[in-house]
Amino acid sequence: MKAMTSITAVAAPLPAANIDTDQIIPARFLMRSRRADYAALLFHDHRFDAGGTPKDFVLNDPTWRSAGILVAGANFGCGSAREQAVWAIADFGIRVIVAPSFGAIFRGNCTRNGILAARVEEDRMTGLWRAARTGETVTADLRRRVLATSGGEEIGFEIPEADRHRLLEGLDDVAITLQHVDEIAAFEARQADGRPWALARPDGA
Known part of the structure; x- marks a missing residue:
């Protein structure tokens, strides 16, 4: 997983609350391996009609088509636990999501896939909405826990310290486990x- 310290990118606005994972990626697209490119499936039914023609949706607009930061409404990523929702966001190129609150499982999936889910109190989102709606860049500084608009406003964000550490160091679940290899070997x-029978293999070897 790629380490993150600071990301500067165009911010895209998605102000609706309660955007669930089925809107982020519809269930009919879930039977694909992680090797597939999920970018075209992100918000598929918001972005395309039944014939595949693009709709009027923020991520289809040239201003935000290459957005790396998503400024979203409350309870973003609620609904099912599907990790494919985060894969689609990552494959599209979004590395930071800012919202007043997140679905708990979705937020964990973000961290495990190198995406910063930054929580900002709703009454402090005004400057971020303004920046996103005008297609400005925003800088997410993970070391300082600050979001800075191109106009100079700085807004602090919340992230659990364990998640912050994982993102700063680029640690996925395997890397976290390998940090404890000596303790595992000792165990x-x-x-x-003391319990050799617990390690016995079914074939007796």
């Missing part, structure tokens, strides 16, 4: 010494 040695 297995104790098991082999």
Whole structure:
């Protein structure tokens, strides 16, 4: 996973509350491997009609087509636990989502896939909405926990310290586990010494 310290990108506005994971990626697209490119599936039914013709939607507009930051409404990513929703966001090129609140599982999936889910109190979102609606760039500084608009306004955001550490260091679940390899080896040695039957293989080897 790529480490993150600071991201500067065009911010796109998506002000509706309660955007669920089925809107982010419809269920009919879930039977694909992670090797597939999910970018075209992001907000598919908002972006395209039944014949595949683009609709009037923010991420189809040239101003925000290359947005790297999404400024969203409350309870973003609610609904089912599908990780494909985060894959679609990542494949589209969005590395930061700012919202007053997130679906809990969705937020965890963001962190595991290198996306910053930054929580900002609703009454402090005004400057971010203004920047997003005018197609300005915003800088997300993870070290300082600050979002800075191109107009110079700085807004603090909240993120659990464990999530912040993982993003700063670029640690996925495997990398987190490997940080404890010595403790794991010591545990297995104790098991082999005191409970050898617990490590026995079904084939008896």
